[in-house]
Amino acid sequence: MKVPKYLDRDFLRTVLRNGFNTTDDFDIVAMKVEIGTSPGDNYTSTIYRVFLTFVDSGNCERNIQFLVKHLTEQVATLVDFMDLFEKEIIMLKEIVPRLQRRMNGAKFSARYYYHCRPGPQTKVLAMEDLKELQYQMAQRREGLDFEHCRIALRKLGQMHAASMALVDEDPSLMDKFNFGMFHGSVSNPGQIQLCLPLSFPLLCERVKMWKGFEGIYRKLNRMKENFWPMMYESTSRKHDGYRVLTHGDFWTNNFLYKYNETSGKPIDVLFVDLQHSCYTSPANDLQYFLSISPQNHVREQHREELVRIYYESFAATLYELNYSKIPTFAQLQDEMRKKEMLGFFAAVFVLPIALMEEQSSQGSGLDGLMDEEARKEMTWLMISGKSYTEAIKPILKRCDNLGVFDLQPYQGDSNY
Numbered sequence: 001m002k003v004p005k006y007l008d009r010d011f012l013r014t015v016l017r018n019g020f021n022t023t024d025d026f027d028i029v030a031m032k033v034e035i036g037t038s039p040g041d042n043y044t045s046t047i048y049r050v051f052l053t054f055v056d057s058g059n060c061e062r063n064i065q066f067l068v069k070h071l072t073e074q075v076a077t078l079v080d081f082m083d084l085f086e087k088e089i090i091m092l093k094e095i096v097p098r099l100q101r102r103m104n105g106a107k108f109s110a111r112y113y114y115h116c117r118p119g120p121q122t123k124v125l126a127m128e129d130l131k132e133l134q135y136q137m138a139q140r141r142e143g144l145d146f147e148h149c150r151i152a153l154r155k156l157g158q159m160h161a162a163s164m165a166l167v168d169e170d171p172s173l174m175d176k177f178n179f180g181m182f183h184g185s186v187s188n189p190g191q192i193q194l195c196l197p198l199s200f201p202l203l204c205e206r207v208k209m210w211k212g213f214e215g216i217y218r219k220l221n222r223m224k225e226n227f228w229p230m231m232y233e234s235t236s237r238k239h240d241g242y243r244v245l246t247h248g249d250f251w252t253n254n255f256l257y258k259y260n261e262t263s264g265k266p267i268d269v270l271f272v273d274l275q276h277s278c279y280t281s282p283a284n285d286l287q288y289f290l291s292i293s294p295q296n297h298v299r300e301q302h303r304e305e306l307v308r309i310y311y312e313s314f315a316a317t318l319y320e321l322n323y324s325k326i327p328t329f330a331q332l333q334d335e336m337r338k339k340e341m342l343g344f345f346a347a348v349f350v351l352p353i354a355l356m357e358e359q360s361s362q363g364s365g366l367d368g369l370m371d372e373e374a375r376k377e378m379t380w381l382m383i384s385g386k387s388y389t390e391a392i393k394p395i396l397k398r399c400d401n402l403g404v405f406d407l408q409p410y411q412g413d414s415n416y
Contacts, residue, residue, distance in 0.1 A: 003033045004048070004070065006118035012052065015126045019113035020064055025057040036067055036129075046070045049129060065132055066113060071123040083176070084275035085123045089115050090176055091274035092127060095245070098173075099162040102321065108159050109271050135256035135270055140354055141387065143295035144252055146302055150309050151269050152255055152289070156247070157313030159271070160282050163245035165321045167279070180248045180278030182235035182345065186228055193228055196349050198379045200227055203348055206383055207396070216396050219405035234341035240281040241335050242327050248276030250285040251292040251354060283335035286310060287343030292351050296391050307336065340404050347395045352382030355391060 009028070016022040036047035048068040055061050071085055092112035099108060111128035118124060138148055167174055184190020204224065207217045223230065237243075247254070250271075258268040278284070290303060298306075311329050318326045382388060399405060 003031070004068075004118075004124075006116070006122075006124060007031075007033065007048075007050065007068070011114070011116065011126075014114045014116075015066060016054070016064075019066060019111065019126070019128070020062075022054075022062075023057050027055045029053040029055060029061065049131075065129045067110070067127050067129045069125040069127065071125075085115075085125070087176060087277060088125065088273070088275035091277050092125075095163075095166075095173065095277075096274070098166055099159060102162045102165055103158060103317075106158065107270060108155070109274060130256050130270055130272070133258070135258050135268075138252055138255065138257055140252050141357070144293050144298070145295055146298050146306075148255075148257065148266050148269075149289075149294050149298060149302075149306055151257070151266050152293070153286075153306055153310040154313040155269050155271070156250065156285060156289075157310045157315075158317045160244035160246070160285075161314045161317035161321065161323070163279075164318065165323050167243075167245070168323070174245065174279040177245060177277055177279040178237070180235075180246065180280060180284065181276045182231065182342070185232050189228070190232075192231070192345075192349055195375070196379065198376060199349050199352065199383065200224070202379055202383045203392070206389070210393070213393075213396065216400050216405065219400065223405065230341070231345055234339075235284075235345065237278075237280045239338050241331055241338070242281070243279050244282045246278050246280055246282065246285045247271055247274065248278045248285070249273055250289045251350065253354070281335045281339060282310075282314070282332065283339035284342060286336065287339045288346045288350070291343045291346040291395065292354050296394065299391075300394055307332070340399065340402055344395070344399050344404055347392060351391060351395075352379075352385070352388050355385060355387040356382045357385045357387060 012028065012031075013024055013026075016026065017024065030051075030053040032051040034049050034051075036049035046069075048070060049065060050068055051063070051065045053061065053063050089112070092109060096109050096112075100106060110130050113126040113128065115123070115125045138144060144152070182190065182192060184193060200220075201224065204217065204220050207213050207220060210217075254271055254273045256270050256272060257266045258270075259265065260267050286307060290299060290306065294302075294306070308329070311332050314332075315326050315329075
């Protein structure tokens, strides 16, 4: 493959200095660059894996590797609108290291090495390659089994707790994190509305075909007229009972697991793609995760147990950090009730992407979603897939039983 032009000596010098403690005196022996993710694994960037052999100032030959996240011109407008690049830089360079220090070195994500803007609409971030530490992605379409879910939620509880302690020390650190993925309003549409405007109407068409879902179809069909105002209102931060720094896009593709070499069971997890982090209710991450990531039987049979696992880790971490006002489990349950609609939206917009069985002939990824013709075909392929149909039916029934679809639609703009 063609090596990006910005991967020059100046770029490598800065990466080596920041990430590998080398001096500016080195000689490059060999460099190899390959695509670092599989198709469908990343929607806002191209990931390159760089392998570098160099001779340092002590005449020692060293082999290193790192990742380069390349945000392209095609998604630059959306990335700028959501401040995705800047937020991820702050998270990796400033926030995550402080969270990890509070946890006595426990690791949450990759190390930051360097970032730059080699072109007017091109943004580049160099970071630690977690594959070198034996971390790998789980299978997106298979869903996570109970043990994978347990480990992810325990680590999430630790990260949320550490963020509460950090905010206690310096509240201004959260100034940049006042909106997340569902940010926007009817007058100023957000990322979801721009990229996935057809998901809910096409879901309604599918539900209309299913026997036994007549009542749910009628309720969903009534939601159409005020769907976007309802989404912005129900995901607003103004309903938060208490807040943590959330991941913001907490699903399978953003987890890398480490496995026991003998048993093959997961023993740790790290989080990637922190550009949607938001200072808001912890239920945002939990509802989002539960709608998208678990295997169907895990979601249906172990939902409450998984929420309890998260809370026990969260509360225990706050106790260890000597945090004085630990939220109760009843408070978390209240947050979960208020964010049930967010869980439904995640099932409408993101679960189809997670379970997509084939790519559109018109395009894929975020580029495909930004093109009108590709978007139509891609959305229909996602919504009509067998795996998605099997997953969404029990989710719809649960939401209906809880009265999620009976909420009165909001008539104004969101005050996020």
